[in-house]
Amino acid sequence: xxxxxxxxNKNYRNERRHVLDVKLRSAEARRARLRLAxxxxxxxxxxxxxxxxxxxxxxxxxNRLVYENSAFAIHELDVQTDGVIALEQIRxxxxxxxxxxxxxxxxxxxKRDLELIPGIKSVAIERVLPHTLRLHVTxxxxxxxxxxxxxxxxxxxxxxxxxxxEGYVMFPLDARHRSMPLSTNEQLPxxxxxxxxxxxxxxxxVSLQLRAGLRLITAFERSPMAGRAASDHPAGQRSDVxxxxxxxxxxxxxxxx
Numbered sequence: 001x002x003x004x005x006x007x008x009n010k011n012y013r014n015e016r017r018h019v020l021d022v023k024l025r026s027a028e029a030r031r032a033r034l035r036l037a038x039x040x041x042x043x044x045x046x047x048x049x050x051x052x053x054x055x056x057x058x059x060x061x062x063n064r065l066v067y068e069n070s071a072f073a074i075h076e077l078d079v080q081t082d083g084v085i086a087l088e089q090i091r092x093x094x095x096x097x098x099x100x101x102x103x104x105x106x107x108x109x110x111k112r113d114l115e116l117i118p119g120i121k122s123v124a125i126e127r128v129l130p131h132t133l134r135l136h137v138t139x140x141x142x143x144x145x146x147x148x149x150x151x152x153x154x155x156x157x158x159x160x161x162x163x164x165x166e167g168y169v170m171f172p173l174d175a176r177h178r179s180m181p182l183s184t185n186e187q188l189p190x191x192x193x194x195x196x197x198x199x200x201x202x203x204x205x206v207s208l209q210l211r212a213g214l215r216l217i218t219a220f221e222r223s224p225m226a227g228r229a230a231s232d233h234p235a236g237q238r239s240d241v242x243x244x245x246x247x248x249x250x251x252x253x254x255x256x257x
Contacts, residue, residue: 067104074100075131083139085119086179090137093117102127110135118170118202140164143217145188148196162188165218167205189217
């Protein structure tokens with residue numbers, strides 16, 4: 001009997017020791033997992049914080065060394081155009097100022113703003129380091145004009161709009177914006193029969209027949225017939241010759257459309 005109790009006590013102690021060992025190993029495993037999780041989270045946070053510091057530091061360095069650096073300030077705005085718009089007016093329309101940073105300048109914005117002007121067809125922009133911005137402007141050349149009535153406080157008055165050879169609509173250029181005065185001999189064919197609702201400055205007219213007529217005017221201007229008409233009639237009557245032969249034909253096309 002004594003031996004049986006002694007063996008039982010011994011087994012109980014062994015079982016208890018085994019339970020304690022299992023609990024100890026479980027606690028150590030939990031602590032190890034906790035340490036690994038803490039290290040992983042710390043490493044992740046440190047990585048993100050390091051990347052943030054690198055990004056902010058790079059952004060600061062880029063601003064200080066490039067975008068806010070007076071070494072890249074604009075000293076010259078070189079403007080070239082193939083038309084009659086005054087260069088100073090183009091500079092004002094561009095919104096670019098001397099001492100603006102050449103590298104920080106939004107070239108797409110400058111190009112978009114200038115090409116929104118109805119009389120400007122396209123703009124090419126070039127940075128010339130370290131201090132020059134070059135603008136090359138291609139203007140729309142009017143080939144015909146349209147007169148339409150406009151309501152005023154005194155009744156009606158006729159307003160003129162111009163069309164280029166592609167059918168884009170524009171207002172006559174203000175005399176203050178011209179690099180040279182308008183010649184009194186510069187008379188364009190007058191097109192009639194067009195609804196004023198179709199004339200939106202900066203937009204292309206819809207009528208394909210009218211576009212074809214505008215190309216006809218351009219072809220006539222470049223043909224020997226234009227020179228013959230000019231030599232056979234005084235300068236003041238040249239527009240009348242063009243209007244009768246071509247403008248009336250375009251009027252007929254517009255009415256047919």
